[in-house]
Amino acid sequence: MKKDFFALCHSRLFSGITEEELEGMLGCLQAKSVRFPKDAYILRAGEPVDSLGILVFGSALIIQEDFWGNRNILSSISAGQSFAETFACAPGTALNVDVVTQAPSDVLFLNVRRILELCPSACAYHSRLIRNLLSDLAGKNLYFNEKITHLGQRTTRAKLLSYLSAEARRHGCAEFDIPFSRQQLADYLSVERSGLSAELGKLRAEGLLEFHRNHFLLKT
Amino acid sequence: MKKDFFALCHSRLFSGITEEELEGMLGCLQAKSVRFPKDAYILRAGEPVDSLGILVFGSALIIQEDFWGNRNILSSISAGQSFAETFACAPGTALNVDVVTQAPSDVLFLNVRRILELCPSACAYHSRLIRNLLSDLAGKNLYFNEKITHLGQRTTRAKLLSYLSAEARRHGCAEFDIPFSRQQLADYLSVERSGLSAELGKLRAEGLLEFHRNHFLLKT
DNA sequence: TCTCCTTTGTTGAATATTCAACAGACTTGT
DNA sequence: ACAAGTCTGTTGAATATTCAACAAAGGAGA
Numbered sequence: 001m002k003k004d005f006f007a008l009c010h011s012r013l014f015s016g017i018t019e020e021e022l023e024g025m026l027g028c029l030q031a032k033s034v035r036f037p038k039d040a041y042i043l044r045a046g047e048p049v050d051s052l053g054i055l056v057f058g059s060a061l062i063i064q065e066d067f068w069g070n071r072n073i074l075s076s077i078s079a080g081q082s083f084a085e086t087f088a089c090a091p092g093t094a095l096n097v098d099v100v101t102q103a104p105s106d107v108l109f110l111n112v113r114r115i116l117e118l119c120p121s122a123c124a125y126h127s128r129l130i131r132n133l134l135s136d137l138a139g140k141n142l143y144f145n146e147k148i149t150h151l152g153q154r155t156t157r158a159k160l161l162s163y164l165s166a167e168a169r170r171h172g173c174a175e176f177d178i179p180f181s182r183q184q185l186a187d188y189l190s191v192e193r194s195g196l197s198a199e200l201g202k203l204r205a206e207g208l209l210e211f212h213r214n215h216f217l218l219k220t
Numbered sequence: 221m222k223k224d225f226f227a228l229c230h231s232r233l234f235s236g237i238t239e240e241e242l243e244g245m246l247g248c249l250q251a252k253s254v255r256f257p258k259d260a261y262i263l264r265a266g267e268p269v270d271s272l273g274i275l276v277f278g279s280a281l282i283i284q285e286d287f288w289g290n291r292n293i294l295s296s297i298s299a300g301q302s303f304a305e306t307f308a309c310a311p312g313t314a315l316n317v318d319v320v321t322q323a324p325s326d327v328l329f330l331n332v333r334r335i336l337e338l339c340p341s342a343c344a345y346h347s348r349l350i351r352n353l354l355s356d357l358a359g360k361n362l363y364f365n366e367k368i369t370h371l372g373q374r375t376t377r378a379k380l381l382s383y384l385s386a387e388a389r390r391h392g393c394a395e396f397d398i399p400f401s402r403q404q405l406a407d408y409l410s411v412e413r414s415g416l417s418a419e420l421g422k423l424r425a426e427g428l429l430e431f432h433r434n435h436f437l438l439k440t
Numbered sequence: 441t442c443t444c445c446t447t448t449g450t451t452g453a454a455t456a457t458t459c460a461a462c463a464g465a466c467t468t469g470t
Numbered sequence: 471a472c473a474a475g476t477c478t479g480t481t482g483a484a485t486a487t488t489c490a491a492c493a494a495a496g497g498a499g500a
Contacts, residue, residue: 141357142306144361151371191457198481375485411487417448421449447497459485
């Protein structure tokens with residue numbers, strides 16, 4: 001249980017809140033902890049949600065699947081990150097994504113109505129939690145905004161360069177690892193895997209970058 | 221000034237707050253009102269922002285422009301809607317979009333730090349405002365999510381069908397007007413205008429839909 | 441009503457992507 | 471070390487998109 005608290009204290013949602021405060025809050029918020037095996041559905045598209053999830057331990061993917069079964073990876077989730085806040089915060093909205101574990105995972109579910117309800121006497125830190133949630137949503141918003149920037153590019157090459165530039169900016173370095181396999185990157189950028197590989201080959205031939213598997217080096 | 225208040229009271233951000241309460245709050249929040257002519261830049265990419273904007277009157281577009289000047293319309297803003305909340309709520313982030321008026325517009329700027337600072341004695345409704353902001357960000361998040369769904373489609377046809385389905389769902393009706401010209405829709409979906417028109421022609425020939433200008437009717 | 445100007449539709453050539461199939465590289469478990 | 475399975479790179483044919491140029495339709499103002 002202490003180990004859980006460590007991950008939670010370092011999550012964006014609970015930043016600025018101490019372990020002692022957290023312990024009291026979780027009870028007040030009626031938090032529920034659930035364990036999932038590898039490749040399990042944490043949430044399924046179509047479900048109405050009134051709780052957000054926090055990945056305490058493990059790894060998961062946010063996946064969107066269309067009518068014909070084409071998969072599109074929207075993001076990957078690691079320990080300390082939360083998911084489904086958007087749907088939980090927008091009342092009356094059904095989930096339109098699947099959340100699937102990549103490894104055995106522990107998830108903490110928090111009911112958003114509980115978070116928003118004022119109970120100043122019991123939990124002075126509700127206010128802080130709300131502000132964290134706000135900044136978390138803003139962060140997700142920026143993430144989606146960035147993805148739209150990549151998807152808005154017309155060609156596979158332009159999408160790749162847009163994505164790799166963003167990764168380099170994020171790492172603050174021209175050499176970095178990406179968190180996707182080729183197939184996952186192709187899904188993320190919504191292009192054909194073979195075309196992606198071919199384009200990477202061209203970019204290497206032109207001297208714009210080097211790579212091996214998921215390790216990349218961008219060159220001037 | 222009363223007319224301003226009417227639009228604000230019916231905005232998502234100030235919903236549940238009365239005119240009297242609003243009047244007091246605007247002073248406390250140090251709200252600043254600015255008027256813009258048609259085709260003017262309300263905000264420019266690269267600017268650091270600590271305030272969100274509310275369009276009190278008029279109409280504006282959120283536009284992203286890449287290095288080579290290709291424009292991508294991310295959304296359109298009408299009276300009562302707010303913009304730049306994301307950047308204002310995520311500290312230390314520079315704006316990566318332009319906000320441009322489509323018509324003469326009045327904008328109210330609200331400093332987010334002011335909103336988040338607790339001042340329970342002066343403004344009991346700060347809490348409500350924060351919750352509205354949260355739900356607003358969640359709503360924007362869903363909007364971007366939807367756009368990603370469209371952009372994630374591989375072909376112009378699939379993007380169109382995805383977009384038109386979403387519009388029909390939004391209107392709750394198979395017959396509706398879209399808020400974009402052909403060029404704007406092509407920018408929004410990130411495809412070629414002429415290809416878009418051609419695809420619309422094919423869809424009509426196949427009997428999937430009817431349209432005239434920006435009026436559409438989806439057929440079974 | 442008649443221009444002028446903007447928006448939308450159409451076409452064919454050039455370019456890019458998808459699809460399918462396979463070969464080689466890497467991993468994992470025995 | 472070996473085998474089996476997965477991931478990545480390569481190729482050519484089929485399909486789709488972009489580009490450029492022009493034609494047609496719609497709208498605004500005289």
